[in-house]
Amino acid sequence: xxxxxxxxxxxxxxxxxxxxxxxxxxxxxxxxxxxxxxxxxxxxxxxxxxxxxxxxxxxxxxxxxxxxxxxxxxxxxxxxxxxxxxxxxxxxxxxxxxxxxxxxxxxxxxxxxxxxxxxxxxxxxxxxxxxxxxxxxxxxxxxxxxxxxxxxxxxxxxxxxxxxxxxxxxxxxxxxxxxxxxxxxxxxxxxxxxxxxxxxxxxxxxxxxxxxxxxxxxxxxxxxxxxxxxxxxxxxxxxxxxxxxxxxxxxxxxxxxxxxxxxxxxxxxxxxxxxxxxxxxxxxxxxxxxxxxxxxxxxxxxxxxxxxxxxxxxxxxxxxxxxxxxxxxxxxxxxxxxxxxxxxxxxxxxxxxxxxxxxxxxxxxxxxxxxxxxxxxxxxxxxxxxxxxxxxxxxxxxxxxxxxxxxxxxxxxxxxxxxxxxxxxxxxxxxxxxxxxxxxxxxxxxxxxxxxxxxxxxxxxxxxxxxxxxxxxxxx
Amino acid sequence: xxxxxxxxxxxxxxxxxxxxxxxxxxxxxxxxxxxxxxxxxxxxxxxxxxxxxxxxxxxxxxxxxxxxxxxxxxxxxxxxxxxxxxxxxxxxxxxxxxxxxxxxxxxxxxxxxxxxxxxxxxxxxxxxxxxxxxxxxxxxxxxxxxxxxxxxxxxxxxxxxxxxxxxxxxxxxxxxxxxxxxxxxxxxxxxxxxxxxxxxxxxxxxxxxxxxxx
Ligand code: SF4
Numbered sequence: 001x002x003x004x005x006x007x008x009x010x011x012x013x014x015x016x017x018x019x020x021x022x023x024x025x026x027x028x029x030x031x032x033x034x035x036x037x038x039x040x041x042x043x044x045x046x047x048x049x050x051x052x053x054x055x056x057x058x059x060x061x062x063x064x065x066x067x068x069x070x071x072x073x074x075x076x077x078x079x080x081x082x083x084x085x086x087x088x089x090x091x092x093x094x095x096x097x098x099x100x101x102x103x104x105x106x107x108x109x110x111x112x113x114x115x116x117x118x119x120x121x122x123x124x125x126x127x128x129x130x131x132x133x134x135x136x137x138x139x140x141x142x143x144x145x146x147x148x149x150x151x152x153x154x155x156x157x158x159x160x161x162x163x164x165x166x167x168x169x170x171x172x173x174x175x176x177x178x179x180x181x182x183x184x185x186x187x188x189x190x191x192x193x194x195x196x197x198x199x200x201x202x203x204x205x206x207x208x209x210x211x212x213x214x215x216x217x218x219x220x221x222x223x224x225x226x227x228x229x230x231x232x233x234x235x236x237x238x239x240x241x242x243x244x245x246x247x248x249x250x251x252x253x254x255x256x257x258x259x260x261x262x263x264x265x266x267x268x269x270x271x272x273x274x275x276x277x278x279x280x281x282x283x284x285x286x287x288x289x290x291x292x293x294x295x296x297x298x299x300x301x302x303x304x305x306x307x308x309x310x311x312x313x314x315x316x317x318x319x320x321x322x323x324x325x326x327x328x329x330x331x332x333x334x335x336x337x338x339x340x341x342x343x344x345x346x347x348x349x350x351x352x353x354x355x356x357x358x359x360x361x362x363x364x365x366x367x368x369x370x371x372x373x374x375x376x377x378x379x380x381x382x383x384x385x386x387x388x389x390x391x392x393x394x395x396x397x398x399x400x401x402x403x404x405x406x407x408x409x410x411x412x413x414x415x416x417x418x419x420x421x422x423x424x425x426x427x428x429x430x431x432x433x434x435x436x437x438x439x440x441x442x443x444x445x446x447x448x449x450x451x452x453x454x455x456x457x458x459x460x461x462x463x464x465x466x467x468x469x470x471x472x473x474x475x476x
Numbered sequence: 477x478x479x480x481x482x483x484x485x486x487x488x489x490x491x492x493x494x495x496x497x498x499x500x501x502x503x504x505x506x507x508x509x510x511x512x513x514x515x516x517x518x519x520x521x522x523x524x525x526x527x528x529x530x531x532x533x534x535x536x537x538x539x540x541x542x543x544x545x546x547x548x549x550x551x552x553x554x555x556x557x558x559x560x561x562x563x564x565x566x567x568x569x570x571x572x573x574x575x576x577x578x579x580x581x582x583x584x585x586x587x588x589x590x591x592x593x594x595x596x597x598x599x600x601x602x603x604x605x606x607x608x609x610x611x612x613x614x615x616x617x618x619x620x621x622x623x624x625x626x627x628x629x630x631x632x633x634x635x636x637x638x639x640x641x642x643x644x645x646x647x648x649x650x651x652x653x654x655x656x657x658x659x660x661x662x663x664x665x666x667x668x669x670x671x672x673x674x675x676x677x678x679x680x681x682x683x684x685x686x687x688x689x690x
């Protein structure tokens with residue numbers, strides 16, 4: 001009999017009940033909650049007179065709507081100028097208070113983007129099932145966990161029953177072998193993967209990322225990769241547990257300690273795919289060939305190495321694809337065959353659950369240190385992923401490096417990743433962004449998003465247009 | 477939950493692949509804490525020429541005459557014909573809420589993004605996967621005939637064309653059962669409360685650190 005994949009093991013360990021048609025009830029160890037996708041779930045509980053099944057499995061924090069300016073933040077919820085945002089954050093506070101759910105509120109230093117906060121607190125642990133009403137829950141798979149986004153009705157279902165109705169996915173292995181070149185980061189790896197398999201390539205699969213290049217990534221890098229599994233169409237992405245995972249988890253507030261720690265570490269040793277495990281699909285990439293990536297279009301699969309030229313629709317044989325390229329070029333205001341490095345930028349955004357952890361900020365700071373943001377830029381924002389990341393960065397002096405270079409240093413939240421607060425693009429503006437989605441209007445009505453790594457965003461901020469960060473690093 | 481058994485209605489063709497949830501309902505409308513009222517902002521950026529604001533009366537806004545749902549022949553649309561990977565992007569259930577509120581009952585496409593697909597069933601909306609070649613034919617037929625209607629029969633798992641030809645589709649038994657009967661998932665799951673408790677007790681033995689971790 002063939003061995004099991006990591007996903008098979010996680011699935012089996014959480015199976016409560018199988019139904020005849022192949023759907024199943026799986027047990028959920030951790031649910032993370034934020035203000036956008038939870039109000040209707042709490043309302044549903046209230047209307048049905050139900051209580052949460054297990055309070056200690058839940059953890060909440062507002063992130064999407066919170067303002068990132070120090071002025072608004074100093075006051076707390078009352079300080080939110082946008083009345084609709086204020087209602088949403090206040091509703092989360094009220095719901096958590098009413099039902100007794102632990103919440104890191106706006107003024108709590110532990111507040112931040114849910115996908116930064118969970119791992120940072122040790123609330124995401126190896127071997128867990130983790131869900132959240134947010135598609136980037138795939139991030140938590142970096143810990144050898146089964147983690148994926150769910151809809152609001154499912155949030156209510158998990159609150160009420162601690163279970164999810166699910167169907168087993170297929171197994172895909174994405175193996176990245178070899179060594180990454182200097183200046184090439186986890187973000188470039190995942191963009192290259194999406195460029196390879198496409199935005200629907202992972203649909204129906206749970207993706208395990210493996211290979212020596214993935215193994216050599218830090219936990220933060222692995223989170224960046226798993227974060228964007230959803231952009232490849234897969235609800236869940238994951239990486240096997242190894243010493244890097246265990247070292248990261250150790251000593252975090254929610255992590256087991258003492259005798260319990262030793263038992264946990266022993267149990268986690270099995271959280272990898274067996275050598276003879278069978279995958280339904282295997283994709284292999286060579287790390288050495290991956291260059292810094294830039295998306296030129298309106299879907300994450302529209303991505304190219306920084307030294308490439310924007311595609312020419314005339315070269316597309318397939319009519320639907322040709323139309324797609326034409327439409328994307330028109331929306332993005334780009335010409336066919338234009339070099340990517342010619343794309344001029346209006347704004348730069350360094351932040352989001354993909355790239356707002358301390359290593360991301362260090363990577364960006366290393367590039368801008370001692371340099372100045374291009375005068376042609378309207379704005380360059382750095383938004384840390386959580387209050388604790390912010391404090392750490394300030395302790396290391398990164399905030400000063402950014403502000404001296406002319407970037408704005410903000411309070412934690414989702415910010416310009418989806419522009420639900422005041423941080424957004426104007427119509428037609430180009431933005432180099434470390435976030436994960438370049439959909440039309442994502443960062444503001446008519447805004448034009450280019451997804452890149454933190455180092456590439458920092459380099460673009462200095463140059464005012466895209467540049468190969470490797471050249472800038474060579475200049476020291 | 478609303479039930480679904482049979483439905484006949486006007487079909488509108490949305491001819492683009494990878495329609496994402498930001499396109500279905502832009503983020504500024506996610507700030508509502510209700511489940512209803514999203515219909516006027518369905519496909520907001522495609523449908524109107526100006527930028528939509530939350531809590532705005534949409535009746536006076538300039539409409540994009542090129543957008544399919546604005547064309548006179550597609551008024552009263554209740555079945556949406558779409559391309560591959562429909563509903564990709566975020567997990568927002570506001571997307572099916574907006575479609576439902578607008579009056580869409582079924583969506584036909586060659587493939588759907590998974591979270592969106594799931595979310596539809598929780599809201600009495602039926603996503604139907606048909607072969608790409610069948611979808612191509614439907615696009616051609618809808619375009620060629622004003623007032624083109626389809627009939628969807630969930631019990632028989634068929635889409636029936638005006639000429640009587642039937643296209644079969646697959647659906648999980650459990651989902652079908654829930655949709656036909658308008659059943660609430662939570663109530664059904666709670667019937668297995670004993671099994672959940674038994675699992676929890678086992679799990680607590682094996683992995684005590686997952687419980688009461690504060
Ligand atoms: S940072 Fe962006 S992608 Fe991540 S949770 Fe916030 S809005 Fe979603």
